[in-house]
Amino acid sequence: MEWLVKINIQLKESILDPQGQAVQAGLNALGYNNVSDLNVGKYMELKITDLTDKEQVKEQVDEMCRRLLANPVIEDYRFNIEEMA
Amino acid sequence: MEWLVKINIQLKESILDPQGQAVQAGLNALGYNNVSDLNVGKYMELKITDLTDKEQVKEQVDEMCRRLLANPVIEDYRFNIEEMA
Amino acid sequence: MNQTNKPWEIEGLTEQEYNMIVDLLGREPNYTELGMFGVMWSEHCSYKNSKAVLRNFPTEGEVVLQGPGENAGIIDIGDNQALSFKIESHNHPSAIEPYQGAATGVGGIIRDIFTMGARPIALLDSLRFGFLDDEHVKYLFEEVVAGIAGYGNSIGVPTVGGETYFSNSYQGNPLVNAMCVGVMDHEDISTATASGIGNPVMVVGAATGRDGIQGASFASDELTDESEEDRPAVQVGDPFMEKLLLEASLELIKTGCLVGIQDMGAAGLISSASEMASRGETGIELDIDLVPKREEGMNSYEVLLSESQERMLVIPEAGKEDLVEQIFSKWDLNAAVIGEVTDDGMIRVLNKGKKVAEVPARILADDAPEYKRESKEPDYYNELKSFDIDSLFSIEENRLTRKDDIDYNNILESIITSENIASKSYIYEQYDHMVQINTVVLPGSDAAVLRIKGKDKGLALTTDCNSRYCYLDPERGGEIAVAEAARNITCSGGRPLAITDGLNFGNPMKPEIFWQFEKSIKGISKACQALNTPVTGGNVSFYNENPEGAVYPTPIVGMVGLLDKLEYATDQFFKNIGDLIILLGKTESELGGSQYLESIHGHVKGRIPELDLEKEKKIQETCLELIKAGFVKSAHDCSDGGLAVTLFESSIGNLKGADIKIESNLKAEELLFSETQSRIVISLAREDKEMVEELIGDSIEYQVIGEVKGERLKINNLIDIYIEELKTKWEEAIPLKLIK
Amino acid sequence: MRFGIVTFPGSNCDQDLRYVVEEVFEIKTDMIWHKEDLENNYNAILLPGGFSYGDYLRSGAIARFSPVMDSVIDFANQGGLVLGICNGFQILMEAGLLPGAMKVNNNLKFVCKHVKLQIKNNQTPFTEKLERDQILNIPVAHQEGNFYIDDRGLDKLKVNDQIVLKYLNDSENPNGSIENIAGICNKKRNVFGLMPHPERASEDILSSSDGKKIFESLISFLKEGVN
Numbered sequence A, B: 001m002e003w004l005v006k007i008n009i010q011l012k013e014s015i016l017d018p019q020g021q022a023v024q025a026g027l028n029a030l031g032y033n034n035v036s037d038l039n040v041g042k043y044m045e046l047k048i049t050d051l052t053d054k055e056q057v058k059e060q061v062d063e064m065c066r067r068l069l070a071n072p073v074i075e076d077y078r079f080n081i082e083e084m085a
Numbered sequence C: 001m002n003q004t005n006k007p008w009e010i011e012g013l014t015e016q017e018y019n020m021i022v023d024l025l026g027r028e029p030n031y032t033e034l035g036m037f038g039v040m041w042s043e044h045c046s047y048k049n050s051k052a053v054l055r056n057f058p059t060e061g062e063v064v065l066q067g068p069g070e071n072a073g074i075i076d077i078g079d080n081q082a083l084s085f086k087i088e089s090h091n092h093p094s095a096i097e098p099y100q101g102a103a104t105g106v107g108g109i110i111r112d113i114f115t116m117g118a119r120p121i122a123l124l125d126s127l128r129f130g131f132l133d134d135e136h137v138k139y140l141f142e143e144v145v146a147g148i149a150g151y152g153n154s155i156g157v158p159t160v161g162g163e164t165y166f167s168n169s170y171q172g173n174p175l176v177n178a179m180c181v182g183v184m185d186h187e188d189i190s191t192a193t194a195s196g197i198g199n200p201v202m203v204v205g206a207a208t209g210r211d212g213i214q215g216a217s218f219a220s221d222e223l224t225d226e227s228e229e230d231r232p233a234v235q236v237g238d239p240f241m242e243k244l245l246l247e248a249s250l251e252l253i254k255t256g257c258l259v260g261i262q263d264m265g266a267a268g269l270i271s272s273a274s275e276m277a278s279r280g281e282t283g284i285e286l287d288i289d290l291v292p293k294r295e296e297g298m299n300s301y302e303v304l305l306s307e308s309q310e311r312m313l314v315i316p317e318a319g320k321e322d323l324v325e326q327i328f329s330k331w332d333l334n335a336a337v338i339g340e341v342t343d344d345g346m347i348r349v350l351n352k353g354k355k356v357a358e359v360p361a362r363i364l365a366d367d368a369p370e371y372k373r374e375s376k377e378p379d380y381y382n383e384l385k386s387f388d389i390d391s392l393f394s395i396e397e398n399r400l401t402r403k404d405d406i407d408y409n410n411i412l413e414s415i416i417t418s419e420n421i422a423s424k425s426y427i428y429e430q431y432d433h434m435v436q437i438n439t440v441v442l443p444g445s446d447a448a449v450l451r452i453k454g455k456d457k458g459l460a461l462t463t464d465c466n467s468r469y470c471y472l473d474p475e476r477g478g479e480i481a482v483a484e485a486a487r488n489i490t491c492s493g494g495r496p497l498a499i500t501d502g503l504n505f506g507n508p509m510k511p512e513i514f515w516q517f518e519k520s521i522k523g524i525s526k527a528c529q530a531l532n533t534p535v536t537g538g539n540v541s542f543y544n545e546n547p548e549g550a551v552y553p554t555p556i557v558g559m560v561g562l563l564d565k566l567e568y569a570t571d572q573f574f575k576n577i578g579d580l581i582i583l584l585g586k587t588e589s590e591l592g593g594s595q596y597l598e599s600i601h602g603h604v605k606g607r608i609p610e611l612d613l614e615k616e617k618k619i620q621e622t623c624l625e626l627i628k629a630g631f632v633k634s635a636h637d638c639s640d641g642g643l644a645v646t647l648f649e650s651s652i653g654n655l656k657g658a659d660i661k662i663e664s665n666l667k668a669e670e671l672l673f674s675e676t677q678s679r680i681v682i683s684l685a686r687e688d689k690e691m692v693e694e695l696i697g698d699s700i701e702y703q704v705i706g707e708v709k710g711e712r713l714k715i716n717n718l719i720d721i722y723i724e725e726l727k728t729k730w731e732e733a734i735p736l737k738l739i740k
Numbered sequence D: 001m002r003f004g005i006v007t008f009p010g011s012n013c014d015q016d017l018r019y020v021v022e023e024v025f026e027i028k029t030d031m032i033w034h035k036e037d038l039e040n041n042y043n044a045i046l047l048p049g050g051f052s053y054g055d056y057l058r059s060g061a062i063a064r065f066s067p068v069m070d071s072v073i074d075f076a077n078q079g080g081l082v083l084g085i086c087n088g089f090q091i092l093m094e095a096g097l098l099p100g101a102m103k104v105n106n107n108l109k110f111v112c113k114h115v116k117l118q119i120k121n122n123q124t125p126f127t128e129k130l131e132r133d134q135i136l137n138i139p140v141a142h143q144e145g146n147f148y149i150d151d152r153g154l155d156k157l158k159v160n161d162q163i164v165l166k167y168l169n170d171s172e173n174p175n176g177s178i179e180n181i182a183g184i185c186n187k188k189r190n191v192f193g194l195m196p197h198p199e200r201a202s203e204d205i206l207s208s209s210d211g212k213k214i215f216e217s218l219i220s221f222l223k224e225g226v227n
């Protein structure tokens, strides 16, 4: 079975996001003054094969996030798993 | 009304994604050999106020993506708008 | 999109060229073959419109080991060491996707250098943009700089110098030229030649994707509004991959097992293969199936023309395939045999066992037609030249206002906060300019100076071109570009050795543009001849136009010089209070084409400064003599903005002011801002004055003009500024313009 | 005495470090490829600056899993001296040998320039030849040097005197790091990471030679340790 995994990684809420600030300032400067609370994070898509059980996929993705994809000191992650056709 | 906007920005399909390649190789080296087709993109969340009509929000977000947030030459974007409580 | 049933038009060829191809082949080319001709006979690869003129360059000299014709020139720097260097443009890609365009430009020129067997030790970048008042220009500017930084910093080659100018003529068509310099031992000099029948042909590095197909033909066309639409798939650079490729390639070259090596740049595999075969008078047979691909379903045309970055074509001796694979796999890189060297002179391409193309390599690589385009002096030339500058300030008025009304401090401030003169630290602080720990004179002075580890010598590197001058008078503008580059090298303690040139012009089919091109080359040649700095290579970029017209003619001169001893390294900054300041050369009434005219009166007009190459040479020789004798504490070339700006720039480094008194009959504006050539401002210890004067003798004109003093810069009764305050304004001028 | 310098794919200051350690301080070095283990008995392990794995994902994140890192971690846990410069510092944090993490510089740009630094702890093997509060002029070159640690972590750093190096003041701080922190050590003081590049300021012909004292400290500590 093939699984499509979508992962979002973002700075923890309590941590100031310089990139988010810069992008928001850019938008405001362009006249979009009704925009606020902008955060920038990472988004990844990947395929996982060889597993039949969604729980297993979930476990693997969680482990990959903890070990490599996110830095727990500053980042939170969440993900979503879909079975592919 | 307040709107929560979530935007995903990714490299167009035929465009080289060196970061995705490196991350995938990293995962493979950690033993996750069942991972493939990894892409890295950006994810943004922002709040929009002052608009009552979802269509208007949509238009504004689309314009912001085209003008600043995404680089239409190499990136595709998609977004999602939710009304906030 | 072009609708045409003439297949050559899609490939950017003319009907006449198509007929030539049919004649040369003795048959009609098929689809794939025509694509091969399309890129190989494009201006970018074939130089069909420029070759004849480029032949005028002096390309020989005692230091030249490799002149034009290879991936980069090579000169001898003694101790069995050689220097490889070249400049390359990436203008059109940068206009479309500025970050990646600039980044891949850097990647490309670095490959050209390590292809020669040299380790890249420095980058320089020469940039041109519209003025920073425009949002899109700001975007281009920020992204181009970030792209150069992103690539150069990551791969670990310091960007030690360059230049950045702004003018309306570059609006929408920025110029992004990058120069790379590498060092090697003589025995490591490699060539891009295919020889040895039966030797394997291997592609190493990145897999091939559909990137930038037809980029070379794209570079050979004007930018239009549709360019963003019909651009080829943009190339994305991977500096990490290139760092691995660089290390692996140099390791491979050291083994001595290579017959030939060539990077894949514009026009990709087909260009590298046909050029290597043509140089070796051999053929190459390639199998498309064997090329590692990033995407599925690529046809032969796409594989041959792809401009995927970070790839090289290497030809080892037969039997050494394993060694190549071993070295590359250590660096986690691909190496695949894709064909072999043959004796029939043909580029033969197989796909799935079928022959899809077969064309003599020589015809592809060398037999493109050569055109001598029509050339015509443009109408603006005499008109602008005869502009009467004195009409801007009648003598009478001037005499009255000289003391009270005109505030020269304000004028100086306007000039030094104009984009062109303002500090470029915003740019070079984004570049790692110290990695490799060789940078002895950092960016911000006339030329960068690098040590050569293990030797008591150094290199001085610079790029120069005043395109306002080249617009107003391309021939003398070309001469001045070379003279100024040499002056920068000299002021830093180096002996000018040789140049590479980046020739950026508009559409060569327009006679007025071709005239600019011819004249510039004539000027560069003349100055190179006189200063004994041969041309070892370079790059031509035509079609730099936008709907408003062509860019200013911009022939960038990249020069390298040698410091015979590292202790000669000199920067432009005043050192000690009480030191004397001497002006070598003499200021004349030459405000034509000056920064003053542009910043204060909004004119790009007038007769540009004279240049007497004999005098120039003497001034430079004298300056270098003085440096070698150990008398010179600072030396600064007097150019853009004139004497006042030069003195300001010498003051800011260590926040040391100067008290200047000059006797002169010139108008105040001329004294302060005239851009007379062949002038250098030096400072020296007071007690050395006599010995310095003796050494200078009567070889050149010079004048003691003041002393290093205090925290203010004072010039006659005209200028009196507090250095630190103006330095801040000068440093903040560009960042302030970028704030949205 | 022998130092080991690790080369990761994408390291680009490894040869600079080697040059300084060998030519300026005349200490023997081995270049250790990241796929190898530490074989010799090194007196110190140095992790160089650069862009390991292109700095893709996060700087240091992928390099932290290079095969060599297991033995580097062992070496450190046994009290071996480990110095991480710039990217090396980032790798040490990713590997958990030093606390905290790096965010992108506040202005989002790469910055390369000399900055003024101040020594805050001279009781470490890497700073013992320096005075407390001594000011040094050493270049930085990075895009992700904006040191972050949560309040509890910061308190611990302070309590244990692990803040070794700070940017002199806010205007010298090139990246926005918390409390102007430029370099920290672990609790045992045998692992030190810093963003500035002392190897770029260790020779008189370069613009500053203030970085020398860091290497001199390390070497003298090792010599005295041996005695």
Ligand SMILES: Nc1ncnc2c1ncn2[C@@H]1O[C@H](COP(=O)(O)OP(=O)(O)O)[C@@H](O)[C@H]1O
Pocket (backbone or CB within 6 Å): C044, C045, C054, C057, C067, C068, C069, C070, C071, C072, C073, C112, C265, C266, C501, C502, C503, C535, C536, C537, C538, C539, C540
């Ligand atoms: N302006 C020039 N002056 C002198 N030589 C030039 C100039 N432009 C190109 N050449 C030479 O022509 C050859 C082909 O150049 P080019 O096509 O830029 O190489 P590449 O294939 O690496 O892009 C090179 O040897 C180059 O040095």
Ligand SMILES: [Mg+2]
Pocket (backbone or CB within 6 Å): C070, C071, C112, C263, C265
């Ligand atoms: Mg080339």
